[in-house]
Amino acid sequence: MNNYENQDLFSYKSEDNPKPAKKNKGFHFSYSKFSLYKECPLKYKFKYIDGIKEKPKPFFFFGRTIHSVLEYFFSRVPPPSFEELADFFKKEWEKENFEQKGYIKPEYEKLDFNKGINLIKNFHYKHQNNDKIPFQLEYSTYVDIDGITAQIIADKIEYEGNGNITIVDYKTGKPGERTTEQLFFYQKICEADNLILSKIEDKYGEKLNSVKVKGMVYYYVESLKEIKFGRANDTEINYFWEDVLKTVENIRSEKFDPTPSERxxxxxxxxxLCPIYKNNSNSKIETLSNDxxxxxxxxxxxxxxxxxxxxEILKLINDQIEIIKTNSAVKIKKIKTYEFKNRDEIIQILKENNLYEKVLRPTIQAITELMEDEQINEEIKQKIKEKAKINYKLTIEEQDKSK
Ligand code: SF4
Structure with a gap:
């Protein structure tokens, strides 16, 4: 089962929207790092400290591709047609094969492809009259704050005027239990961000000292439903930010004890690699079974x-040619076989022509050999042919070029 709920917001990368270069002032931190540490500190260590790569996950690929499509959709007014979006989606989809995307079967990949097309169709239908290019798409920024360099990548930011912004985050999973912590992180960083001030000045000519997050939205692309949140108050933000700084402190102190849970x-x-599972035979069985x-x-x-x-080769080979020696190192042999719908009819023909004993047992191979036998009357062969379907198969083997 796919789990799109785990879509990593920060995993999306757009080639058309270059990100600002990383500054190196502080410890680089993002919401996805924060939430991974909260999930399991040891998992965080394996991923971010030891740099061990995880296996590709289909839900990440699916989410990334849909994010690219939506970025393309909002990039111009009037928006691209459904056909253009579907074409864009197909091209993005085909950049990797099913295994690179993390699917275990091509059938599952196909199901998700169809799901993506359907989702895009519904999204396009709902938003086809959009007449406004959003203030920011895939907005990425680094902000030095409290000894860390915090990064956010916001899917969409709308400017409401008078220094007010609304942050939109796309979700490609089903609406479920969703915490507001991610949005708290965004609010905190956007309001401390100078880059966004210069972008507002460039686009709207307003020179501001600060922006205020007026609202935040989770947009569930599959159901086209929005869950809106008002601005978080200072107490909520301060309480949350304390937790972020405490988490950073724990990472710096190398506190990486595992916190196992089913989820x-x-x-x-x-x-x-995990001490909880390393010597557990069920876990080994699971890993080996997956492989x-x-x-x-x-x-x-x-x-x-x-x-x-x-x-393809059979289509290209002329019916008469039985063995082909190619210029390459292969020798191709085309083998004719017969398929009989009614075995009794063939036995009858063999018996009538005193050939039954000759084949010993009327197997397909025995009859095939009989049909190749030049001693056998052509009329009998014709009778057998009329009751048979002829198939061809190939044997392709290395040829000895020295001969
Ligand atoms: S298996 Fe569980 S406990 Fe071990 S690192 Fe992964 S999430 Fe943590």
């Missing part, structure tokens, strides 16, 4: 590809 361990790739399943799917994929290539 966090369920999708954790670090189980083989096994991947292998089975890869074999199926290769088998399908092999069949495709085989039928």
């Amino acid at each position: 966090s361990c369920g999708y954790c790739d670090f189980k083989p 096994y399943l991947k292998l089975i799917n890869a074999i199926k994929e290769l088998e399908n590809k092999k069949n495709e290539i085989e039928s």
